[in-house]
Amino acid sequence: MQVRSADAAEIDHLARLWHEGWHETHAPLLPPHLTRLRTLESFRERLQAALSDTRVAGPPGAPVGFSVLKGEELYQLFVSPEARGSGVAAALIADAEARLAECGVETAWLACAIGNERAARFYEKSGWRLAGTVVNQAETSTGPFPLEVWRYEKRLARPT
Numbered sequence: 001m002q003v004r005s006a007d008a009a010e011i012d013h014l015a016r017l018w019h020e021g022w023h024e025t026h027a028p029l030l031p032p033h034l035t036r037l038r039t040l041e042s043f044r045e046r047l048q049a050a051l052s053d054t055r056v057a058g059p060p061g062a063p064v065g066f067s068v069l070k071g072e073e074l075y076q077l078f079v080s081p082e083a084r085g086s087g088v089a090a091a092l093i094a095d096a097e098a099r100l101a102e103c104g105v106e107t108a109w110l111a112c113a114i115g116n117e118r119a120a121r122f123y124e125k126s127g128w129r130l131a132g133t134v135v136n137q138a139e140t141s142t143g144p145f146p147l148e149v150w151r152y153e154k155r156l157a158r159p160t
């Protein structure tokens with residue numbers, strides 16, 4: 001599965017993928033106040049801002065998954081329900097790790113919603129380890145929203 005940079009023309013499609021995936025998997029685990037802020041438009045705006053750090057897998061115009069990097073963080077990783085269990089997520093995380101390593105990151109981290117067991121299992125089998133439960137500042141349209149999360153970390157191989 002080839003992973004490539006996201007195209008601006010794919011933002012609406014990616015925003016729908018993110019919005020639907022978030023409400024399916026995260027809304028049941030997180031405070032209602034945060035859920036109310038997670039509108040389709042909010043995801044569209046965040047993708048617009050992060051476009052240059054967004055990588056996708058799947059057909060042009062209709063990607064089935066994406067990742068977003070932010071500094072040393074694997075900031076987002078979402079795969080459509082149909083593409084889960086297919087290896088798309090593995091391709092996206094391998095690409096994300098390679099890009100982080102190329103930027104000189106030695107230890108990458110990510111925040112996982114507490115109770116997101118499928119994602120946790122995926123990260124663990126991808127070589128990430130649970131570093132602990134920490135308070136993370138979730139990005140919202142009204143400012144940072146403090147949220148307890150599972151912090152995962154992975155030491156990255158140096159790029160060859």
Ligand SMILES: CC(C)(COP(=O)(O)OP(=O)(O)OC[C@H]1O[C@@H](n2cnc3c(N)ncnc32)[C@H](O)[C@@H]1OP(=O)(O)O)[C@@H](O)C(=O)NCCC(=O)NCCS
Pocket residue numbers: 021022025077078079080083084085086087088089090111112113116117118119121122125
């Ligand atoms: C997290 C995500 C990217 C992982 O990709 P994926 O294709 O589902 O990953 P895989 O199927 O390769 O691996 C998931 C593992 O969890 C297991 N699993 C499935 N449901 C599970 C559950 N309810 N509890 C625990 N493990 C579960 C699967 O069996 C698989 O493990 P296995 O390979 O040992 O059998 C994808 O599920 C996704 O996009 N989820 C919605 C968005 C999300 O939660 N993103 C992460 C934000 S931190």
